[in-house]
Amino acid sequence: MILAAEKLGFAYAGRPKPIFEDISLDMAGGEVVCVLGPNGVGKSTLLRCLAGLSAPTAGRVLLDGKPIATLPRAAIARQLALVPQSYETVFAFSVRTVVEMGRAPHLGLFDMPGSEVAEMTLEALTTLGIADLADAAYSEISGGERQLVQIARVLVQSPRLMILDEPTAHLDFANQARFLALVRRLAKGGLAVIFTTHAPDHAYALADRTLVLSTQHKPALGATREILTEATLSRTYGVPIRLIRSGQHIVCVADVEA
Numbered sequence: 192m193i194l195a196a197e198k199l200g201f202a203y204a205g206r207p208k209p210i211f212e213d214i215s216l217d218m219a220g221g222e223v224v225c226v227l228g229p230n231g232v233g234k235s236t237l238l239r240c241l242a243g244l245s246a247p248t249a250g251r252v253l254l255d256g257k258p259i260a261t262l263p264r265a266a267i268a269r270q271l272a273l274v275p276q277s278y279e280t281v282f283a284f285s286v287r288t289v290v291e292m293g294r295a296p297h298l299g300l301f302d303m304p305g306s307e308v309a310e311m312t313l314e315a316l317t318t319l320g321i322a323d324l325a326d327a328a329y330s331e332i333s334g335g336e337r338q339l340v341q342i343a344r345v346l347v348q349s350p351r352l353m354i355l356d357e358p359t360a361h362l363d364f365a366n367q368a369r370f371l372a373l374v375r376r377l378a379k380g381g382l383a384v385i386f387t388t389h390a391p392d393h394a395y396a397l398a399d400r401t402l403v404l405s406t407q408h409k410p411a412l413g414a415t416r417e418i419l420t421e422a423t424l425s426r427t428y429g430v431p432i433r434l435i436r437s438g439q440h441i442v443c444v445a446d447v448e449a
């Protein structure tokens with residue numbers, strides 16, 4: 192097991208009740224898990240706990256069997272990569288440098304990235320279709336391009352587990368489809384992936400299991416096609432949701448009147 196979350200709970204100081212309670216989740220290599228739920232339900236907070244960036248107020252996270260809270264950041268980063276919802280930098284780094292920095296956890300303290308890292312970086316940028324942006328300033332590219340750069344950066348980090356917070360939020364329709372195909376390919380190669388999304392269709396397209404967070408009900412985790420019923424989705428989002436099947440694909444439609 193790469194990651195094991197045991198009975199996690201989290202409460203922000205000053206908030207009357209916990210954001211979530213009693214979440215347990217095991218991640219093995221090659222598995223893809225989606226976290227779904229309405230705005231503000233706690234998805235990003237949960238991902239930060241799983242990545243060891245926030246300390247849960249209940250329960251614990253084990254990485255390779257060891258409590259993540261006891262591990263040095265570089266040791267965590269060799270196993271696990273988090274792509275947050277947004278990533279800003281105040282420095283005028285080039286796209287190439289931002290991606291190369293993904294390799295830092297594998298380098299010694301005074302090592303400079305060599306030709307191997309340069310090759311990995313170019314390969315990752317090419318995979319994401321943004322090799323032509325290599326020398327652009329990260330601060331001067333679009334939101335979707337930044338999202339692709341961040342995904343390239345974690346490819347160079349080559350972790351065993353990728354944790355992605357709304358990775359498709361800024362991507363155009365084709366890049367969303369390419370991203371889903373890329374994750375499917377990486378998972379076949381043994382990578383474990385946890386991602387959040389506001390598109391339940393992406394859970395159907397990608398996730399072996401889905402964790403549904405809701406303000407009204409207990410967290411529910413199960414096989415995506417079993418857990419994401421019309422009833423569960425409608426209850427979770429508070430609007431009537433229908434599932435439309437077309438071959439292998441399932442599309443969700445919300446029936447909200449004007």
Ligand SMILES: Nc1ncnc2c1ncn2[C@@H]1O[C@H](COP(=O)(O)OP(=O)(O)OP(=O)(O)O)[C@@H](O)[C@H]1O
Pocket residue numbers: 203204206210228229230231232233234235236237
């Ligand atoms: N630093 C903080 N201090 C206090 N409350 C916070 C803090 N960060 C987030 N929250 C609150 O915790 C709750 C969960 O936030 P979180 O960002 O985890 O939700 P989310 O499910 O990822 O939301 P979204 O889908 O809108 O991105 C929200 O009510 C939010 O307002």
